[in-house]
Amino acid sequence: MGWLICYLVVLLLSHILSFCTCQDKLLPGQYISGNHTLVSSLGTFSLGFFKPENSTKYFLGIGFNTFPSTALVWVANRESPLDSPGFFTLNNDGNLVVLDQTRRNLVWSTNASLSASAINHTTALLADNGNLVLSFEELTLWQSFDHPSDTMLPGIKISLNKKTGQQRRFTSWAALDDPRPGKFTFGLDPNVPVQGFIWNETTPYFRTSVYVGKGTTTEFLAGTATFFSYNSDDDEIHGVYSVSDSSMKFRVWLNPTGTLEYLLWEDSSKAWLDVGHLPSDNCDFYAYCGPYGACRKGEPPSPPCKCLTGFTAKFPDQWAVGNWSGGCVRENMWTCTNNTRGNYVKFGNVKLPDHSILLNNMSMSQCESECQQNCSCTAFAYVNATDQGNIGICLAWFGELVDLVENHNIAANEIHIRIHGELGKNALSDNSLKRTLVIALISAAVGLLIITFGYFFLWKKRLGRIARKMSENKSTVIAGGVKNDAELPLFSLKSIFAATNNFSGDNKVGEGGFGPVYKGILPENQEVAIKRLSKKSGQGHQEFMNELKLIAKLQHTNLACLLGCCMEEDELILIYEYMPNRSLDKILFDPFEKTKLDWGTRFRIIQGIAQGVLYIHKHSRLKIIHRDLKASNVLLDGTMNPKVSDFGMARIFDINQIEAKTNKVVGTYGYMSPEYVLYGHVSEKLDVFSFGVLLLEIVSGKQNASFYHCETSLTIAQWAWELWKEDRGVEVPDSSLRDTCQIHEALRCIHVGLLCVQEAPADRPTMSSVIHMLEADEATSLPPTKEPAFSTSRNTSPVTIYSKNVVSITLPEPR
Numbered sequence: 069m070g071w072l073i074c075y076l077v078v079l080l081l082s083h084i085l086s087f088c089t090c091q092d093k094l095l096p097g098q099y100i101s102g103n104h105t106l107v108s109s110l111g112t113f114s115l116g117f118f119k120p121e122n123s124t125k126y127f128l129g130i131g132f133n134t135f136p137s138t139a140l141v142w143v144a145n146r147e148s149p150l151d152s153p154g155f156f157t158l159n160n161d162g163n164l165v166v167l168d169q170t171r172r173n174l175v176w177s178t179n180a181s182l183s184a185s186a187i188n189h190t191t192a193l194l195a196d197n198g199n200l201v202l203s204f205e206e207l208t209l210w211q212s213f214d215h216p217s218d219t220m221l222p223g224i225k226i227s228l229n230k231k232t233g234q235q236r237r238f239t240s241w242a243a244l245d246d247p248r249p250g251k252f253t254f255g256l257d258p259n260v261p262v263q264g265f266i267w268n269e270t271t272p273y274f275r276t277s278v279y280v281g282k283g284t285t286t287e288f289l290a291g292t293a294t295f296f297s298y299n300s301d302d303d304e305i306h307g308v309y310s311v312s313d314s315s316m317k318f319r320v321w322l323n324p325t326g327t328l329e330y331l332l333w334e335d336s337s338k339a340w341l342d343v344g345h346l347p348s349d350n351c352d353f354y355a356y357c358g359p360y361g362a363c364r365k366g367e368p369p370s371p372p373c374k375c376l377t378g379f380t381a382k383f384p385d386q387w388a389v390g391n392w393s394g395g396c397v398r399e400n401m402w403t404c405t406n407n408t409r410g411n412y413v414k415f416g417n418v419k420l421p422d423h424s425i426l427l428n429n430m431s432m433s434q435c436e437s438e439c440q441q442n443c444s445c446t447a448f449a450y451v452n453a454t455d456q457g458n459i460g461i462c463l464a465w466f467g468e469l470v471d472l473v474e475n476h477n478i479a480a481n482e483i484h485i486r487i488h489g490e491l492g493k494n495a496l497s498d499n500s501l502k503r504t505l506v507i508a509l510i511s512a513a514v515g516l517l518i519i520t521f522g523y524f525f526l527w528k529k530r531l532g533r534i535a536r537k538m539s540e541n542k543s544t545v546i547a548g549g550v551k552n553d554a555e556l557p558l559f560s561l562k563s564i565f566a567a568t569n570n571f572s573g574d575n576k577v578g579e580g581g582f583g584p585v586y587k588g589i590l591p592e593n594q595e596v597a598i599k600r601l602s603k604k605s606g607q608g609h610q611e612f613m614n615e616l617k618l619i620a621k622l623q624h625t626n627l628a629c630l631l632g633c634c635m636e637e638d639e640l641i642l643i644y645e646y647m648p649n650r651s652l653d654k655i656l657f658d659p660f661e662k663t664k665l666d667w668g669t670r671f672r673i674i675q676g677i678a679q680g681v682l683y684i685h686k687h688s689r690l691k692i693i694h695r696d697l698k699a700s701n702v703l704l705d706g707t708m709n710p711k712v713s714d715f716g717m718a719r720i721f722d723i724n725q726i727e728a729k730t731n732k733v734v735g736t737y738g739y740m741s742p743e744y745v746l747y748g749h750v751s752e753k754l755d756v757f758s759f760g761v762l763l764l765e766i767v768s769g770k771q772n773a774s775f776y777h778c779e780t781s782l783t784i785a786q787w788a789w790e791l792w793k794e795d796r797g798v799e800v801p802d803s804s805l806r807d808t809c810q811i812h813e814a815l816r817c818i819h820v821g822l823l824c825v826q827e828a829p830a831d832r833p834t835m836s837s838v839i840h841m842l843e844a845d846e847a848t849s850l851p852p853t854k855e856p857a858f859s860t861s862r863n864t865s866p867v868t869i870y871s872k873n874v875v876s877i878t879l880p881e882p883r
Contacts, residue, residue: 094164094192099157100128107133108196112317113141115194117153120245125149127247128156128166128176130198130212132317132333139331139340141198141219141319142212143247145176162190164202164210178202180210197223217247220309220320226264227306228256230706231648233664236306240322252326259669259707261426261463262298262305266326266346270807272354273326274347275471278420278481279307280451280461302595302648302706351473355422358382358395359468362415365475376469377413378487382845395470397845404443412436412447412484419473420449420463420481423668426707427462427625435462436484438625441687442466444679444839447485466675467843557632564588564634564641568598578650582611582716587646595646596631600639611716612640618715622688626680628703628713647711649704656699657771666808667801669708670766674817675842676710677702681759682835684712685752691721693750696735697758699765719750727751738772738783742857743829753829757857759838760824764788767817769802785825785856788818792853812846825856 092109100106105116114133118140119126128144144156145166152169159165159177166176182190186204193201198221200212213224218240220226227236237255242248253267257275264276279285282299298307311318317333330344347353350372351363357373359382364372371387375396381387383394404410427438432450439445447465469485567588568575575586583602590596601612619630619642634641652673655661665673677697684692694701694715701714717734730748733740741757743749761772764784772784791799801814820841826832831854833841841850 092194092196094156094158096158096188096190099155101155102153106192106194108194108198110196112196113194113198115156115200117150117156120247122245125151126153128154129247130194130200139219139319139321140217140247141221142200142217146217146247146249148175149248150175158190158192160188162187162204162209164192164200178210182209197221199223218250218322222310222314222318223308225306225308226255227304228258229304230258231303233258238322240324240326243324250324252322252324254322254328256305256307258664259423261424262300262307263422264307266322266328268326272422272471274328274352275354275422276346278424278463280426280463355393355395355470357392357472359470360396360398361392362418362472362474365473376415376472376485376487395468397847401848410440410486413487414482414484415472415474416482417475418481418483419471420451420483421447421465421469421472423467423470423672424449424463424465425672425709427464429460430462432460435460435464438462439464439484439486442625442679443836444675444843445486447483449481449483451481466672466679559632559634559641559643561634561636561639561641564598564639564643567596571600578654582714588643595648597644597646599642599644601641612642614718615642615714615716618690618692618718618720622684622690622692622715624680624683624688626676626710626712627683628711644713645705647703648706649708651700652702652704652710652766653699653771655704656766656769662769662802663804665708665804667805667810667814668808670805671810671813671817673702673704673708673710674763674766675839677712677762678759678835678839678842680710680712681755682839684718685755685835691725693719693721693752694755694758695719695750696739697755697762698736698739699762699771702762741829742827749829751829752834753832756824756832756835756838759835760821760832761785763817763821763824764800767802767814767821768800769804783856785822789822789853789856792818792822816842816844816846816850819850819853822853822856823851826854827857 092106094100094106100116103116105114107114111133113130115130116128117126118129118131127146127149129140130142131140148166150166150168154169154175155167155171157165157167162182163180164178165174167173168175180202182204186207186209190202190204190209193203195201198212201208202210213221214236216224216236216238218238220238225236226238229235235255235258237253240250240252242250251269252273255265255267257263257265261281262279265272266274279298280300282301284295284297295310295312296307297310299305309318309320319331321329321331323329328346329342331340332343333339334341349365350356351365357363360376360379361373362376364374371390371392373387373392375381378399379396380399381394382397383391386392386394427435430438435448435450439448442464444466445464446467447469449463451461451463472483565571567590568586571584571586575588576584577587577597578585579602583600586598586600588596588598616630616633619628623629628647629645630642631645632643634643649655655664681694681697684690684694692715694712694717696714696717697712701712703711703713705711719728719730721728728750730750733745733748735744735758739758739761741754744754744757761784765772768784768788770784770787788797788800791797797815797818798811800818801809801811805814820833820838823841824832824838833851841848844850
């Protein structure tokens with residue numbers, strides 16, 4: 069009997085030791101169940117199974133350990149609650165898992181990818197900052213800080229990976245007694261430098277200030293300094309909280325009603341103090357005063373909203389009863405021209421509006437000039453100026469201004485808002501007005517000359533620095549061989565081989581009619597796109613020099629930027645700025661990638677392309693017809709800003725030239741206008757037609773080529789027209805836009821697209837009219853549409869076409 073008693077004692081002890089309680093590590097063979105817990109080394113946090121009040125379900129969670137009212141900060145099985153306490157252990161594959169009471173069903177797992185050597189040798193640690201870490205030796209395999217629930221502790225980041233699109237967000241509980249995911253989330257907006265959002269499902273509910281670059285903001289809450297550090301680089305944007313006194317218990321909690329609460333533990337009262345929360349008043353709610361409305365924070369005005377200077381309430385009756393969501397509209401319709409580009413009104417101490425675009429680092433005068441020269445620019449702001457050459461960061465807005473707040477104390481800035489160009493003219497006499505205009509014109513001319521030379525020398529200096537680092541010979545090429553053309557660095561072939569790893573297949577990012585495109589890395593880790601003429605390409609020296617000559621002369625935020633070229637050993641190579649989001653077609657026509665393009669992003673892409681085409685038609689030093697405008701020739705930078713590219717087929721016009729004729733029709737089937745296909749007539753209206761097709765593709769997410777095999781519709785324009793004339797235009801937008809689509813904007817885009825693809829060139833608008841119609845409000849009526857071109861018959865005689873850059877063939881027999 070003695071040996072049996074000894075055996076039972078050993079068995080009982082081993083069973084007891086397999087439980088893990090009052091220690092911070094979980095080792096292979098150990099588990100947590102029932103009332104047993106892991107406790108961090110200083111006793112701050114504990115991990116175990118819990119059941120919320122008024123609930124019958126069990127969850128595994130981490131909470132503050134020593135407080136009478138435990139605050140849960142992380143929950144594992146939020147989407148898979150248990151009917152009774154389960155088991156938390158290390159699985160035989162090395163991952164942390166939650167099993168049900170029978171130990172047969174897997175409820176939750178870390179799902180980390182482990183090497184064979186790590187299996188059965190992993191450990192878990194509950195750190196004293198509240199982070200649960202799965203590791204092998206000194207390698208972290210998984211951590212709870214990367215998978216937050218509803219609480220930000222100091223050290224937890226909210227982040228967005230710009231390359232993968234992966235986001236780290238916080239999600240509220242469904243209710244105070246229900247840890248399952250609720251409808252509110254807190255994270256970073258992927259479309260601007262750095263700004264946080266609370267979303268109610270997919271609808272913006274609250275927005276933080278706009279932060280640019282890298283920095284830290286400080287607040288004093290109940291005598292404790294809290295810091296929010298933010299950073300935006302090529303790979304990631306993120307924000308993280310920290311506190312001045314690490315012994316203080318601090319957390320930021322997204323509660324089930326969508327409020328972000330800043331909570332501090334007070335030992336004397338043994339309670340969590342609410343030391344701040346957002347939204348805190350009406351002005352914190354997103355777009356409370358509607359477009360072009362400013363909300364006056366921190367004071368009790370009546371009403372709390374006001375229209376910006378030069379604007380008036382869109383719906384005065386609603387405004388009178390306290391409904392400001394309709395916002396404001398311009399008091400006078402205004403068409404931007406060379407002579408009327410508007411004035412600016414400065415607002416200080418404001419939270420900058422949503423939908424800002426980061427232009428670049430530049431001076432204040434350059435920032436204003438960038439906005440002044442672009443008719444779609446509604447406002448600009450100059451922030452974070454440094455002591456080095458008065459260079460700061462320029463933000464611009466294109467379209468409506470929403471969520472503008474005055475008297476904003478945190479990260480407040482100045483914004484310059486464009487108003488009607490004739491405001492205040494009645495205050496001047498005729499003679500003084502003439503004198504003022506003359507002085508203004510002379511000043512503007514001198515200022516523009518200075519800015520132009522400044523841009524030229526800065527640009528030349530930048531390219532020269534790249535060339536000196538990259539090229540063994542420091543010679544330059546004169547683009548096109550024309551005396552006054554811009555100089556571009558001539559890179560050596562050896563330096564190109566080094567940048568692309570000898571044109572490695574791993575570096576190849578795409579291919580077009582010109583040839584393959586490779587990603588290259590210059591010294592100082594500058595990423596570039598290297599475009600190499602293929603020996604099999606139908607294009608050659610003429611197209612290469614055409615693109616080199618044109619791109620060297622064009623400088624616009626919506627056109628691709630050429631950095632240099634290489635002409636050595638029969639190689640013809642162009643070096644461009646690198647576009648991390650590739651070409652538009654790679655995302656727009658991919659069923660999985662297209663979800664990155666919500667409606668706001670698509671509308672900004674449409675506006676950006678329109679601005680780029682208008683620039684080459686009207687505002688550049690050369691009047692240019694692109695002739696091959698399509699989705700694959702629109703590149704997207706890191707913030708989804710569109711850049712029109714590939715000018716190898718472009719045609720140069722004299723400034724006053726309206727039309728030309730060619731015997732060699734080049735381009736891509738489906739995007740070419742009928743007068744160009746049939747008669748070789750080239751004009752601005754050719755690009756307008758192509759833009760209309762592209763616009764319909766962006767709105768619908770459908771590729772023009774996909775309609776060729778459809779018996780009912782010959783082109784995307786015909787398909788959209790059939791729905792439009794039956795008053796079914798709401799069926800045109802991409803189904804992936806269901807949650808974000810602004811239907812009035814989408815219908816206006818469809819209307820504009822159909823106007824652009826009219827049969828007769830005279831019936832199509834100019835690009836300046838296109839931009840004006842896209843920016844018009846809902847009350848503005850647009851011209852009626854007719855049946856689009858190429859929509860009545862398939863039996864038309866073919867003509868000879870020389871398409872050197874065909875990517876998508878929508879019409880094998882052009883009409």
